[in-house]
Amino acid sequence: MLDWGRVRFFWAEVAQNFTRNITMALTAIGTIAIAIVLLGVFLFLRTSFNIVMQNFVGQVAVAVYLREDATGPQVNALVQNAKADPRVDSVRFVTKKQAFANLRRTLRGQFNLNVLNNNPLPNTIVIHTREPADVPVIASELQHKPGVAVVNFGSDVTTRLLRAEALFSAIGAGIIALLLLSTSLIMYNTIRLTVFARQREIRIMQLVGATGWAVRWPFIFEGILSGLAGALIGLGALQFGYRSFAPKIIVNLPFIPFNITQVPLHHLALELLLVGALVGMLSSLFSVSRYLQTA
């Protein structure tokens, strides 16, 4: 059964820690808030970039041009294998006739295809992948299959975009790591001061036989609460910024192939809250554990 007296005691201890070191509590919360704003802006940009990439690269597909003498079973095998491949999103078979009709539609009024007395276009299998990165891989796998004449994908552009994306991800991960590290360090030192301010309590707890975890828990909760509070403040600032700037971006940069409302804001906000709580918790845990070791 839940012992409300104990719950009350626990939260009173946490609250007292908070109110007695109000300056330090605010420092910790402010630090987290700033970090969350920076992280939020950064994650927003990164998600936007990823969406743009998806929109760009998502249009890139593998076009498998078949040989004139490809047999029915060969073509069938190619289509079935592609469909069974978990990396593949969709497979479309385009006949010579359809390809010619498409071409005719595209070139209507510019070029008279009637001058051609036979259809020069091959039968084609068009494959869309789930991940853009798989396009070059699948293309090279299909290159030497029986019945295949040529495999084509926007190789140069695609490869470069994919490389840019990889670079951006790596730099992004580095920046995020640095940001979290510096925030944690500031938090760690701030909370160490609050631990120091409570050394009398900690000493008495240890003398009357409190376990290490009984000493740690209130600090851990204080860390989580500071983290959540800081994250909420940071999210408020981000929300304000988004409300003020998003409409201007949409109006002023219409040429960017990107719909700003595609960014999953709720998901992002949840991540930021979790990061805040986690950073707060871990820095508390480390500061108090360090103190208990040296005590």
Added chain:
Amino acid sequence: MIVFQDVSLVYPNGVHALTEISLTVARGEFLFLVGSSGQGKSSLLKCVNREVRPTEGEVIVDGHGLGDLRPRAIPFLRRKVGVVFQDFKLLHQKTVWENVAYALQVTGASSRDVLRRVPRTLELVGIAHKSKMFPHELSGGEQQRTAIARSLVNNPLILLCDEPTGNLDPDTSSEIMALLARINAKGTTMIVATHNQAIVDRMRRRVVRLVNGRIARDEERGRYHVGLG
């Protein structure tokens, strides 16, 4: 209850605080630890609740050797061994009641236990009528009663008192010693480090004198100094 076997303690700075201490304190015994400042009284007490670890020898408390006690087990030893200090070590922002309850709350006692044991303990040490007051509203003797209640509320087997009357006037000191004697009479093993010659001479209990970290004298029904009266 407490056995010291050839215990020596050298602090990291090289000070030899205790040298080859062998001592047995029986269950329910009352023992005065005397000696001038710096002779090792506090260090000896700290060996019992494992605040320090002897560099040599073994301390056995309630049948358990403390030498190979794992750090996780120390809190449970401390629940058996209460401590009382010269400077009381009360929490200023908590009332008398809260200071005493604290010892139970941080060791995971249920709130039913807290409600049952705190008033009883406050009654026992004679401070129940001031349970809502803060330490700064109390006299030194009342603060020490509160500290004793806190160390007692967990029902320890042993109570270690490090100069419990060091900050108190003679009359109050006598009252506090009388309280400790009453607690001892209920079965708690008691070690009291003290400078208080008058009280030691009046109470005529076992006296162990430390000089330079060694036991210089160990007498049943002893006095503070040898050969006086």
